[in-house]
Amino acid sequence: MATVVDPRAHAHTEVASQWRLMWWSFRRHRLAMIGLTIVILLYLIALFAEFFAPFDPQAARARDVYHPPQRIHFVDTAEDGSWRLNPWVQDYKLERDKFTLQQTYVPLEGERIRLDFLGSGEPYTLWGLFALETRLLVPEEQGRRFYLFGADRLGRDMLSRTLHGTRISMSIGLVGVLVSLLLGLTLGGISGYYGGTVDMVIQRIIEFVLSLPTIPIWLGLAAALPADWTALQRYFAITLILSLIGWTELARVVRGRFLALRTEDFVTAATLDGCSEKRLIFRHMLPSMASHIIASVTLAIPLMILAETSLSFLGLGLQQPIISWGVLLKEAQNIRSIAQAPWLFIPGVFVVVAVLALNFLGDGLRDAADPYAQSGR
Amino acid sequence: MTGRPTTGEPVLEVRNLVTEFPLRTGPFRAVDGVSFELHAGRTLCVVGESGSGKSVTARSILQIVDQPGRLVEGEILLHRHRTAKGAGADDTVDLARLNPRSSAIRAIRGRDVAMIFQEPMSSLSPVHTIGDQIGESIRLHGATSRRDARRRTIDLLRQVEIPDPESAIDRYTFEYSGGMRQRAMIAMALACNPSILIADEPTTALDVTTQAEILDLIRRLQQSHGMAVMFITHDMGVVAEIADEIVVMRHGKLVERGDVFAIFERPEHAYTRMLIDAVKALDRPSRRRLAMRAAKPPGAAVLDIDGLEKVFHLSSGWFGRKRSTLKAVSDLDLRLRAGENLGVVGESGSGKTTLGRCILRVLEPSGGTIRYETRSGEAVDLTALDRAALTRIRREIRMVFQDPFASLNPRMTVQQVIGEPLLVAGLLSGRDLARRVGELLEMVGLPAASMERYPHAFSGGQRQRIGIARAIALDPKVIVADEPTSALDVSIRTQVLDLLLDLQERLDLSFVFISHDIGVIRYFCDRIAVMYKGGIVETGETETVCAAPDHAYTRSLLSAVPHPDPRVRGEKKRHRYVEQA
């Protein structure tokens, strides 16, 4: 009685499906929209890392060790005062102090490295299928290098490395969550749908897994991986380890929804309509949970990303030559190297931004997940 | 006990009250220019259907409207000098002028004006003892010692007739029954002898017998304390039972205001008349039904329940070792004849819903037989059917649910909802299905074109019609209707019941009609079965049972039902049913 329902209902909502209603309520969540944009952007980068990266992430150049980041300028002014739109960066030269023997990069006045949008750079094979050489931003002059994010201890371009790391880090989150989802959906679903003894046993298992301290177990499992495995094997093994622990939360969500739905009148009604068990689950129950599951999944991805980053940072997760944000941050483990090259932190910024964006997105999805909560009762 | 005369000046005057909720679409006026007065020793009933703003009006007086609601206009004049305890107080205060967080209004809340609420369970803190919560009120407005407060609390609990108050004071909310909680709530409101008591639907969540006791209690306390009572309710029966004056509200506006007899006998506004007619209609048998039965008397039994039993196993402990059992239905016999409406009446926990669900095997019966005669004339025992046979029978026996919001999948269009049984049974699909759904919608009084819409586009009554359309889609023989009208506003109830009667005539249906509401049963059912603690205490023709109940429980149940006529109030002698050991 105390609730206030605006009687001025909107006519166009009458024929709106759940996804449309969700989108309408999601759209109002500004942070979530920002999150969504960033997440889409990150996954685009992950998909087309080779295109966005100016160079091969493994290409080292000894004379550019710890090359500092260069600022990109868009307006190119000539000596005579005329100007044109053309991106360029300042060229640097390595100088050695005569007395202290310390190396520093000093800008070469007037020397500019001009850049090309969508020019052709080093050739690459996209997804192992298409041989291409168009990249987003390349030096006009073949063979020159520029470092928007600086270079690492072997003179490799940090921008290219970070963008390639995006692919692994973002995908490990997604794949890991999908594996967890599979486990969670199956076990949680069985537990919630059938109830009784099965439910109880699965509940005890979940409680047990939850009471295990996560990080030492991760460490233990990751340390148990044979050292001679290939990069790909390792990638999947790490994903599996992460999801082995992540599934419990999803299983709980799924079970909870199943338990709640099982007693809903509309599910009873569907049973009485003569629906088979399969139809009952897939036609009547799952659509009601899908949005909640998507929200939980979105909120689980950042946890996976953080876990992968931590493991790789310790050297127990992914290892060179695979590039992930965690692997890149491993370079920053040494206080000497970060004092000399603080730009090694940049992958960390990506981690924070990605996790933030996914959290915002997940929060927005969760809030929008039940568009029927306010309307009605 | 006919209406007491108005005694002099009002103690509280509400003038032109406006309360707004800022919504995204602009401010929404939940209360729009409402005025009324409260007099010492008299009861004002504010009555209206859901969404009429009656609750917000009550909360506005104490400025405890839920966020972001806000009092925008109007005066709320509390004449403290006219109250029994107001001697020496500074005459008149305008509550609307006070800051909702100020100490001035806090001194009035609970001390001059106290309030009780609808849901006694959620309105009391679950983690504090009852004594703590009542004692707090006492100590808040009068600086008494802890021990004195405790003594007074016990005294209050005794006043509201809570048994064994010395130990009840240290119990928690969840250890009380619904009625006891409401009594505790009243004790809390009485803590400081308020001159005004605002009761916001205090009996809506309770059973009729409990409701009658609470109403008696409020009336008694009002007389002994000389309080002015503002009673908010949607139930015209309750209004007739206790009101001296009535304010009728609709869409936040005051529709009509006046003396209880004037309103019940000469309602001026069409809306008031409709409300009263709706509730009066439910107090006697439907003429339509009587005519239908005269033309075609009920036939042989279609459903014969014999010795039905349902036991729930409640398990607790980690591996469900500890088992306790609950007999929801035990040794129950019941017969439904072809073409009749059988009413099953009972209070919450009497097992009536379990009975309905056992018939359709939503719940598996633990014992007994349910003999059913199928359309093809063969007799089957529903409790012994295998899955396939059960699916077939469930096409002949259908169900209508109580909650029109929960029983329709919000993610399916109306066409999908109604068409589901036809589609699953493999009877129709594609364009034929759409055409049939259209027909069904028109049969239940909804436009065929609305099948594209989702359930959220419909009101409660319309949704219930959709639920009915789904039930009749397979052309059933029997419909089990579990409280199909109790979630609906009273004005819509008769419409839905008439629709069911109409369908009965057209489709040759029989109904098992489960309800807690005697009025509804009297209107709709030919025979009645009274349930109490899992068994049936009495069955018979509805009119016979209502006029001359046999069993003591039935008598107490009937005596508790409020009668929508203020002239007969108090004439009925109240029976309290005490079970023999």
Added chain:
Amino acid sequence: MLAAFILKRLLWAIPFLFAVSIVAFALIQAPPGDYLTTFAATLAASGDVVDSERLDALRTRYGLDQPFLVQYWKWISGVLQGDFGISFEWQQPVSGLIWERMGLSVCLAVSTLLFTWALAFPIGIYSAVRKYSIGDYIVSTLGFIGLATPNFLLALVLMYIGVVHFGTDVGGLFSDRYQAAPWSWGKFVDLLTHIWVPVVILGTSATASLIRIMRANLLDELNKPYVTTARAKGLSEFRLLVKYPVRLALNPFISTIGWAFPQLISGAVITAFVLSLPTAGPLLLQALLAQDMYLAGAFILLLCCLTVVGMLVSDILLALVDPRVRYR
């Protein structure tokens, strides 16, 4: 009632701990090979020739050639008597190695927990009561960032700031001169001056998440009817807030202690590694990498036990605070 409840929980902890110990042991057994393989590999890498007969003799001596269950039984029966076995790498009893480090770990975790609570509690309440105020937005934003930053990254950034701007190393828990010194008042003070850095680092994300939990819980509770009842009694907003909704919002808070504490200890592993703290974490990492099974096993077992104990404590606290739990 309460005593029975506690007793029941205590009894349940026993089979749980047993299962946990099996997992811990299985985990350290999981890597292919054993310490001696790793040992041999290390020796081979440095050019030493390994006599396979000697390895076998060692294997027999340590019981590494026996079946899983036998090894487990030997280990667990030792543990029950306080003997955690011998660390292969350090060549000394495990119990001598772990206690001081575990002690420091627990000390760090407790400090962090106190820090977290002291901060998260009032801020969470403020944030809920002043919903959508500027303060709430600031807190929420900081909270989000706190949650999104991995601990080790924060540790690195603080170290960077320390080195570049203040010229000090913020790592470690003691100054050089107290490093190996026995415990004294001076060493304790020295610990206090160092411990705040890891406390802040470890506490940030925990604080951020607790603020969010508190805010969400309180927002839920603030709309409950019993709050309106209390308001209708004439309680002041502050007393009302503290007595009713905050009290109820505490419940989920308390149930987080259970995992928060052990989580802090195990979460500290990575931070401790970065800051090179003399706590359990770095030693565990080292032991895992070297397959020093008894040492690693002891750590993992102790951490698991802490988790179980933590959950037990939070269940009991919850029953103390919420009568509904007791009677269920």
